[in-house]
Amino acid sequence: MKVTLTVWRQAGPAAQGRFETYELDEVSEDMSFLELFDVLNERLIAKGEEPVAFDHDCREGICGSCSMMIDGRPHGPELGTATCQLHMRKFADGAKITVEPWRAGAFPLVRDLVVDRSAFDRIVESGGYITAPTGSAPDGNLILIPKAVADSAMDAAACIGCGACVAACPNSAANLFTAAKVMHLNLLPQGQPERWERVTNMVDTMEQFFGSCTNHGECEAACPKEISIDFIALMNRDYIKAQFKQRRLASQRG
Amino acid sequence: MDAHIPEGPIATKWDNHKFDVKLVNPANKRRFTIIVVGSGLGGASAAASLAELGYRVELHTFHDSPRRAHSIAAQGGINAAKNYHNDGDSVYRLFYDTVKGGDYRAREANVYRLAQVSVDIIDQCVAQGVPFAREYGGLLDNRSFGGAQVSRTFYARGQTGQQLLLGAYQALANQIHLGNVELHHRSEMLDLVTKDGKAVGIVARNLMTGAVTSHSAHAVVLATGGYGNVFFLSTNAKASNVTAIWRAYKKGAYMANPCYTQIHPTCIPASDEFQSKLTLMSESLRNDGRIWVPTDAMDTRSPDQIPDEDRDYFLERRYPAFGNLVPRDVASRAAKREVDAGRGVGPLKNGVYLDFADAINRLGRHVIEERYGNLFQMYERITGEDPYVVPMRIYPAVHYTMGGLWVDYDLMSNVPGLYVLGEANFSDHGANRLGASALMQGLADGYFVLPATIGNYLAPQLGEQPVPTDDAVFIEAQQGVEAMTQQLLGVNGTRSVDYFHRELGKIMWDNCGMARSRESLEKAIGEIATLREEFWNDVRVLGEGDTFNQSLEKAGRVADFLEFGELLCRDALHREESCGGHFRVEHQTEDGEALRDDEHFAYVAAWEFTGDHANPGLHKEQLEFEYVHLAQRSYK
Numbered sequence: 023m024k025v026t027l028t029v030w031r032q033a034g035p036a037a038q039g040r041f042e043t044y045e046l047d048e049v050s051e052d053m054s055f056l057e058l059f060d061v062l063n064e065r066l067i068a069k070g071e072e073p074v075a076f077d078h079d080c081r082e083g084i085c086g087s088c089s090m091m092i093d094g095r096p097h098g099p100e101l102g103t104a105t106c107q108l109h110m111r112k113f114a115d116g117a118k119i120t121v122e123p124w125r126a127g128a129f130p131l132v133r134d135l136v137v138d139r140s141a142f143d144r145i146v147e148s149g150g151y152i153t154a155p156t157g158s159a160p161d162g163n164l165i166l167i168p169k170a171v172a173d174s175a176m177d178a179a180a181c182i183g184c185g186a187c188v189a190a191c192p193n194s195a196a197n198l199f200t201a202a203k204v205m206h207l208n209l210l211p212q213g214q215p216e217r218w219e220r221v222t223n224m225v226d227t228m229e230q231f232f233g234s235c236t237n238h239g240e241c242e243a244a245c246p247k248e249i250s251i252d253f254i255a256l257m258n259r260d261y262i263k264a265q266f267k268q269r270r271l272a273s274q275r276g
Numbered sequence: 277m278d279a280h281i282p283e284g285p286i287a288t289k290w291d292n293h294k295f296d297v298k299l300v301n302p303a304n305k306r307r308f309t310i311i312v313v314g315s316g317l318g319g320a321s322a323a324a325s326l327a328e329l330g331y332r333v334e335l336h337t338f339h340d341s342p343r344r345a346h347s348i349a350a351q352g353g354i355n356a357a358k359n360y361h362n363d364g365d366s367v368y369r370l371f372y373d374t375v376k377g378g379d380y381r382a383r384e385a386n387v388y389r390l391a392q393v394s395v396d397i398i399d400q401c402v403a404q405g406v407p408f409a410r411e412y413g414g415l416l417d418n419r420s421f422g423g424a425q426v427s428r429t430f431y432a433r434g435q436t437g438q439q440l441l442l443g444a445y446q447a448l449a450n451q452i453h454l455g456n457v458e459l460h461h462r463s464e465m466l467d468l469v470t471k472d473g474k475a476v477g478i479v480a481r482n483l484m485t486g487a488v489t490s491h492s493a494h495a496v497v498l499a500t501g502g503y504g505n506v507f508f509l510s511t512n513a514k515a516s517n518v519t520a521i522w523r524a525y526k527k528g529a530y531m532a533n534p535c536y537t538q539i540h541p542t543c544i545p546a547s548d549e550f551q552s553k554l555t556l557m558s559e560s561l562r563n564d565g566r567i568w569v570p571t572d573a574m575d576t577r578s579p580d581q582i583p584d585e586d587r588d589y590f591l592e593r594r595y596p597a598f599g600n601l602v603p604r605d606v607a608s609r610a611a612k613r614e615v616d617a618g619r620g621v622g623p624l625k626n627g628v629y630l631d632f633a634d635a636i637n638r639l640g641r642h643v644i645e646e647r648y649g650n651l652f653q654m655y656e657r658i659t660g661e662d663p664y665v666v667p668m669r670i671y672p673a674v675h676y677t678m679g680g681l682w683v684d685y686d687l688m689s690n691v692p693g694l695y696v697l698g699e700a701n702f703s704d705h706g707a708n709r710l711g712a713s714a715l716m717q718g719l720a721d722g723y724f725v726l727p728a729t730i731g732n733y734l735a736p737q738l739g740e741q742p743v744p745t746d747d748a749v750f751i752e753a754q755q756g757v758e759a760m761t762q763q764l765l766g767v768n769g770t771r772s773v774d775y776f777h778r779e780l781g782k783i784m785w786d787n788c789g790m791a792r793s794r795e796s797l798e799k800a801i802g803e804i805a806t807l808r809e810e811f812w813n814d815v816r817v818l819g820e821g822d823t824f825n826q827s828l829e830k831a832g833r834v835a836d837f838l839e840f841g842e843l844l845c846r847d848a849l850h851r852e853e854s855c856g857g858h859f860r861v862e863h864q865t866e867d868g869e870a871l872r873d874d875e876h877f878a879y880v881a882a883w884e885f886t887g888d889h890a891n892p893g894l895h896k897e898q899l900e901f902e903y904v905h906l907a908q909r910s911y912k
Contacts, residue, residue, distance in 0.1 A: 034823060052547040054658075060552050060774070067772040067827070072818045075826050077340065079513040081553045083654065084438055085344045100657075107657045132484055133824040140461065143341050147453040151446035152405045156325040156723045159396070159403035163360065166414030176407040176432060179439060183343055207405050 023049045023115040027062065029074055030122045031134055039131075041120075051111035055098065056081060056088065058110060075134040083107040083246060086182030089189070090135055091122040096186035096244040104184065104246040124185050126194035128231040139185050141231040142199060149223035150203045152212050165211055172210075179206040180247045187241035193233030198241035200228045201257035202249050208260055218264035225261050277530075277882055277897035280684045281385045286903055287367075290389045293685070294728050298735035305330030308734050309742055311478055311493040313465045313520055315342030315448070317441055317715060318698030319499030321722030324447035327456035329727055334491060335448070335457055336480055338464040338515065338829075343445045346501060346513040347718060350437025351558035351651065353419065353429035354401075354715040356394040361418055365426040367391045374713060375904040377423040377603050378678075378706020379856035379872065381536070383880070384903055385685060386703045393724040394716050398430055400723055404443040408432050419647075421711040422559050423603040423911075429712045434558055434650045440715055444722070460491075464829065466757045468496065468524040468694065469749050475694035476743040479753045481761075483829060486822035488757050490745040494734055495693045497726065498524060499718075502677035502699035504537065506837045506844060507789070508781020510674035511543060511556040517833035518840045521681050521700050529689040530882035530895060532682035532702035534840070535848035538709055538857045539790050540675030541607035544658055544668075545627040554673040555658055557630070558651055559711040562600045564635035564644065565668070567591050567611070569628050573618040579629055579667050590614055590628075598911040605708045605857050605870070606911060608672035612790050613868065615671065627669035636664065672790060676714060678705045678857060679847070682882040682897070686729035687721060690882075693733060697721035702880065707856025761821040764831045769814030773830045776811045780804065780834070780841055788845050793861045797849040801842055808838040843883060843892060850894070853877045865908075874906050 024047045032039030044062055053061070056078050063073035079087040088105040092098035098108045113119065121135065129137040167175075181202035188196050204221050207213035213220070235254060242251045282293040300308065308331050312323040315337035323335045339345060357370040370391035375382055398416070402408065408430050409417040418427040432439040451457040462483040469477040469490065477492035503518035504510035525531045542557045568587045575582060590610055592599045602610075611628045620626050636644050641664060645652070652663045659669070681689050681696040683703055688695050698718040705713065743749065787800035811834070819825045854863040854870035855877070863871045878901070884893040 050548050050550060052660075053550050054552070057550045057552050061550060064772055064774060067816055067818060070816075070818070073827060075824060079339070079344060079515050080346060080349045081514060082349050082555055083657075084349050084435065085346070085513060087340070087344055102653075103657060107654065109657065109660070111660055136824065138484070139340055143343075143449065143452075143459075143461075146446065147449040151450040152403065153450060154400070154403035154447070155328045156321075156400055156447075156727065157396075159399035162358070162398045162402035162408075163415050165402060167410050168414050169410045169412050172407050172410040175405075176439075179407050179432075179442065180435065182438075183341065206407070210405050210407065212403060212405050 055108040081106040086184035096189040124189035148227035149220040190240040190244035196232040197235040201253040221260040297732040309493040314499035316345035316347035317718030320444035327451035352560040353431035353712040377710040382706030423710040490750040492742040499697040507674040522836040530682040533679035534844040536678035538676040539672040543673035545671040565630040569619040627671040629667040631667035
């Protein structure tokens with residue numbers, strides 16, 4: 023098959039960016055979308071042009087590195103699929119495809135299709151953990167966790183931190199990412215002691231970097247792991263509760 | 277080679293040793309700086325645990341976030357000798373299975389310790405909030421895995437590696453927040469710095485700006501993963517590489533058993549020449565899937581039209597006791613034998629079937645969906661075929677490397693102050709790793725072993741400052757790195773880095789893959805040398821050194837693979853026996869199984885760098901088997 027790619031090229035954070043168009047023929051439909059870029063890059067190198075920079079690593083849809091906006095949709099047209107798992111058989115012969123990097127103020131551009139998603143790490147650092155220093159744990163079976171609870175926590179924990187939710191959101195909000203991280207831990211019995219502090223700190227940190235959620239739901243549609251926006255509702259509930267609880271605690275302390 | 281294995285009975289060695297090692301008192305720990313390179317299970321768990329103890333830790337990862345390390349892609353699970361299933365498991369049995377599964381080429385004392393701490397790992401991970409699968413009563417669930425006859429594998433759907441890594445990453449994030457760990461992301465280690473024979477720091481390149489900087493510490497910990505990408509096509513992530521441990525090797529660390537490479541039996545076969553990597557389907561699928569090929573090589577019927585009597589369930593036939601659950605090396609070679617005999621399936625006849633029809637009939641589709649849903653979905657995305665209806669096609673692919681830098685019982689290499697964890701070291705899996713043991717080893721090393729042993733090296737250095745980064749040793753190392761960058765950019769040839777990587781991969785796979793012979797290995801060594809020369813004369817690396825430049829990053833890694841591949845082949849050539857993942861066609865039993873030579877080869881081969889154009893020097897660590905009887909492995 024034949025495809026025409028229109029790709030965002032930008033040499034560095036301060037450089038002027040532009041779209042470049044490349045025609046590729048003899049594309050195999052068993053090729054993944056990233057393999058299409060491998061082929062494009064080989065061709066560019068042969069012509070003496072610098073290859074397109076793009077983040078990728080595991081190519082199994084789990085590391086969360088890939089970050090391509092394909093025809094205006096993060097990770098492209100196939101639901102629940104990261105770019106690396108998207109295959110050319112999902113495109114028509116002769117397709118014209120536009121590829122851009124994630125666009126969000128909190129994800130500054132590094133080069134071409136590569137952005138810096140460190141803001142996500144800052145959110146996790148502010149509270150996305152259970153304080154359990156190595157060596158202090160009781161036997162794993164001492165903590166009984168109903169299967170439904172473990173399953174629900176796992177649904178949230180499946181987040182790969184790719185940033186598609188932010189890229190899809192008209193406000194560049196990171197609520198789906200943050201909610202997945204918060205609720206993974208807040209649903210579990212082990213997460214209870216730090217529950218209120220965790221949600222407060224993580225939401226407050228999120229707001230330093232990202233826009234606000236106005237319930238568009240684009241994030242859920244774009245998520246390669248199909249994480250539900252129900253988690254945002256659960257996070258909001260916890261956040262509001264936390265504000266009351268902290269005031270009560272503060273008043274008790276006098 | 278002296279592995280410094282503690283005295284005493286195997287069951288008490290670790291406890292005795294922990295009592296004997298020197299300690300650094302809590303207030304003094306902050307006076308020590310430790311550099312950790314790599315943020316996978318080994319690196320993240322070590323960095324977090326060392327920081328919790330009070331050490332100052334500097335973590336370097338070449339990823340944009342520590343959470344992206346390739347441990348994240350491990351699917352099936354993690355072993356632990358909990359005996360929650362009352363099926364006769366014990367620390368001793370996990371130890372025994374691992375030594376046997378490793379085809380008697382692992383160090384007994386290390387493996388016993390691994391089995392001992394396995395139970396603590398599960399507890400630790402549960403406490404961190406790892407959402408392991410649960411029974412309806414709320415207790416932890418287990419599944420069985422290849423090479424074992426008990427159910428001891430803990431799992432989180434098909435994403436166990438992801439969940440364990442997130443657990444370690446979260447503990448790390450906590451320590452970063454507290455200021456105990458300094459994180460350097462997109463920072464690639466390009467040299468180890470030594471002074472007076474001791475490891476004193478690293479030189480790293482900031483991948484975003486190209487800046488090359490020196491970092492100094494009291495000890496350096498490498499947790500940089502395996503070297504499977506020397507074969508180009510493997511289940512490793514695209515960026516996984518040998519560079520950190522190779523450059524440490526060139527600074528004096530010994531490389532042990534590089535020829536032990538694991539070929540995983542259940543991967544999706546390659547579909548075309550553009551294939552950039554191979555995708556693993558978790559070994560746990562072999563619990564419910566049955567592996568077969570048509571008995572007649574000419575059979576062109578679709579699989580559902582082939583009746584049972586025209587199918588050869590070759591693993592069940594050849595290994596009735598373990599059936600589809602034989603260890604990885606055995607299953608891989610059996611599949612290769614069928615495909616080589618022309619009985620392969622699929623358009624390129626390069627796979628065998630992994631069939632779930634019986635399991636779906638027996639358990640119902642919903643059970644299979646719950647156990648393997650995400651794997652089936654992944655398979656469907658890649659191949660366009662629905663495995664609930666059509667059997668999967670699978671074929672072996674390079675997956676894990678048991679070899680790595682030599683370490684002693686404390687996980688310290690022969691270079692004092694240089695520690696090596698996880699897949700990057702050689703220690704616990706012998707010549708073949710059992711499923712669900714890699715996660716166990718990475719976390720054992722990082723959470724429990726290193727934090728207990730590193731004090732032994734640090735304690736006597738109390739009061740000493742790290743070597744300043746303006747010392748001649750750092751300046752020289754930094755100049756070396758910068759010179760290599762300029763050299764790579766300066767060749768200005770005609771072929772891309774990927775071209776050379778693919779060519780190297782072909783040489784390695786054809787001559788040093790699932791079957792190796794003296795002839796093929798000698799051929800490979802010659803061809804690699806030619807290719808390496810071609811690389812340095814004809815590679816084309818565009819762009820500059822002081823910007824984000826992915827071609828340049830790859831070029832450095834492929835340059836190292838081109839040297840390392842030769843050492844791997846030399847090791848394979850010298851090991852005149854077959855064991856685990858190393859199969860020499862000259863050494864096999866009558867029915868085609870691996871034939872070891874315990875009399876001559878029950879040792880670890882540790883190679884010393886002696887110069888760019890000199891043959892590496894061989895050091896031997898003799899392996900003693902006091903507890904597990906040396907025997908021909910049988911899974912029949």
